[in-house]
Amino acid sequence: MSTPSTRNTPGVRSFLLVAAIVTSSLAVATPAQAAAPSLELPFVCGTSWDGNSGDSNAHRNKEIDFNATGTKGDADKGKPVVAAAAGTVRWEGGENSDYGNYVEIDHGDGYSTLYAHLDQKSVGTGDTVQQGELIxxxxxxxxxxxxxxxxxxxxxxxxxxxxxxxxxxxxASFHGNPFDYATGKETFVSQNCGTQTPPTMPGVSSVSRADGSIDVFAVTSDYRLKHRNFSAGKWSCWSTLPGNAKIKGDPAAVVSNNGNRIDVFAQGIDNRLKKLTWIAGQQWYDWADLGTYAITSSPAVTMRYDTGFDVFARNATNKIVYRHFSIADGWVNDWAGIGDNWSTVTATSAPAAVASADGTRMNVFTRAPDGSLLSVMWTSGAGWYNWADRGGNYVGRPAVTTRGGTSLDLYLRHNDSSLVQWYSPDGADFTTYKPQDFGGYITTSPTATTWGNQRMDVFSRNSNGDLIQKFWTAGNNWTPYIGLGPVGAPAC
Known part of the structure; x- marks a missing residue:
């Protein structure tokens, strides 16, 4: 930690003395001592971290440097940092400040916490954060x-x-346990679990262009899109895709033209829909802005035929809406609600969508305010059905894929952040097969893709922010979680 200069250190609030004449003498009214916030360790629940206050010659008082237990060098780079207490971001700095990338959260009554040397920042000045929220x-x-x-x-x-x-x-004390400043070192296991939604990092998306090939896309904290490909049994390095637009949340990708085209849809930081396109032999185009309509979630996209997409998103009234996009003609219709009872349904997550291979059926999913799964179906013969509540208690956006016909495989992040799979043989029956909990701890909504009907791959990120994978092959069980390293590293 470098020595902060007075010039770059945020200013100190003035302490005002209130004078009053009491019985013809001057007295100073001393304000009552405000209660300090109750801090939790600023890391994901259940992870172990070593604090050190004594080994830096830049420390001047009660600062603490943290590294994950058992790591060395830059092994912790990219791991999530969460708010130690609820508050509002009042100050921040960039890479060239004395603290590097930092944010300082105001907890009220003069108390604040500072988080310095960050690789990426997920919040900025004026943002309100909850305890345990990713910062x-x-x-x-x-x-x-x-x-x-x-x-x-x-x-x-x-x-x-x-x-x-x-x-x-x-x-500082964490979960009521004072840091041991006498020795200058102490190990804590984070109890930053609370009742808030588990921390969610920027998400991922995956598609398959052909058997044996997977493309994975990830949004980073600096609002850029990263891409990585798996083919011939090997993963490529990460590349950074065109950056003429800043995006957030989870991207949504779809393959068309017999595997020779990929379109990635995303929510811009301006809450407008964006699209990035790759065409074989022509590489990646710049982001295209798809209109002024405000969306309040990441989009979902699915394909009923090889030259057209159906795009879904949540709007400003928390309803799921959709629009059809034709590669040849552009938008075919205006944004519209889906499901006969759409006006009564409140969505609290981004949607997920999938179409049957013959284009005669679509299924769309989102999350209700109480965390349960909501679903709606469209068929070419009957149009949209009513939304139905499927129960459960989930976090974030669902993911869905199909092995063929009208079958569905849903993937969900349970409220304890484990991964759940839910199979439906026809997209309407959710009672014959019960949800299967794979355990683990994922920090993004999952994404899933299939190779025909022989393999399914599911991706998310773990508590360190690394990309992780599970896959199933016909006739075999699911693999354990496979670690694929930090998002963005190695880079091309």
Whole structure:
């Protein structure tokens, strides 16, 4: 941790003395001491981290540097950092500041927490965050000392104390356990679990162009899209796709033209739908803006025939709407609600969608306010049916794929962040087969793709932010989770 300068350190709130004349003498009214927030470790629930307050010559008071237990060097780079307590982001800095990328969260009554040397920031000034919400990733950014190893520099501050830096840095306690400043070292297992939604990182999407081939797309905290391909039994390095638009959330990809075209749809930071296209032999085009209609979720996309897509998203009134896109003609219709009872259904997640191979059926899924799964079906003969509540308690966006016919395989993130699979033989029967819990701890909504009817692959990210995979092949069981390393590394 580099020594912060007075010029780059955010200003201290003034401490005002209130004077009053009491019985003809001057008295100073001392305000009552405000209660400090109850802090949890700023890392994903259940992970172990070593705190160190004594080994940095840049530390001036009660600062703590954190690394995951048992790691060395830059092994922690990219791991999620979450809010130690609820509050509002009041200050932030970039890579060239004394703290590198940092955010400081105001918890009220003069108290704040600072998170420094971040690799990426997921929040900015003015954002309100809940305890346990993702705010960035561990990094090694520092404007004064390039080349530092990755770690989180953490400070608990009382800006309302009337003191200046570094005196306003206070001793920190996590889950009621005071840090051992006498020895300068202590190991904590995060209890930052609470009742809030588990932290969710920017998501991933996957498609298959042909048997033996998978394309994976991931959104990073700097609003860029990364791409990686699996073919001939090997993974390529990560590449960064065109950046003329900033996107957020989970991308949605679809393959057409016999595997010679990929279209990726995403929500822009301006809440407008964007599309990025790859055509074999022509590489990637720039992002296209698809209109001014405001969407409030990541999109979903599916294909009923080889030159047209159906795109789904949540709108400003929390309803799932769709629009059909033709490669030859562009948009065919305006955004419209789906399901006969669409006006009574409130969606709290992005949608997921899949079409049968013959184009005669579509199924769309989202999450209800109580965490249950909602579904609606369209058939070429009857149009849209009513939305139905399938129960359960899930987090984030569902994922869905098909092995053939009208069968469906749903993948969901349970409210304990485990991965759940739910099979339906026809897209309407959700009672014959019960949800299967695969366990584990995933920090993004899953994404799934199939190779014909012989293989299914599911991807998400683990508590370190790394890409993970499970796959099933016909006649065999599911593999254990496979680690595929940090998103973006190795890079092309």
């Amino acid at each position: 960035g990733t561990v990094g090694n950014t520092d404007g004064n000392s390039p080349g530092i190893s990755a770690h989180l520099h953490f400070e608990f501050r009382n800006r309302g104390s009337g003191q200046s830096y570094p005196d306003y840095i206070r001793p």
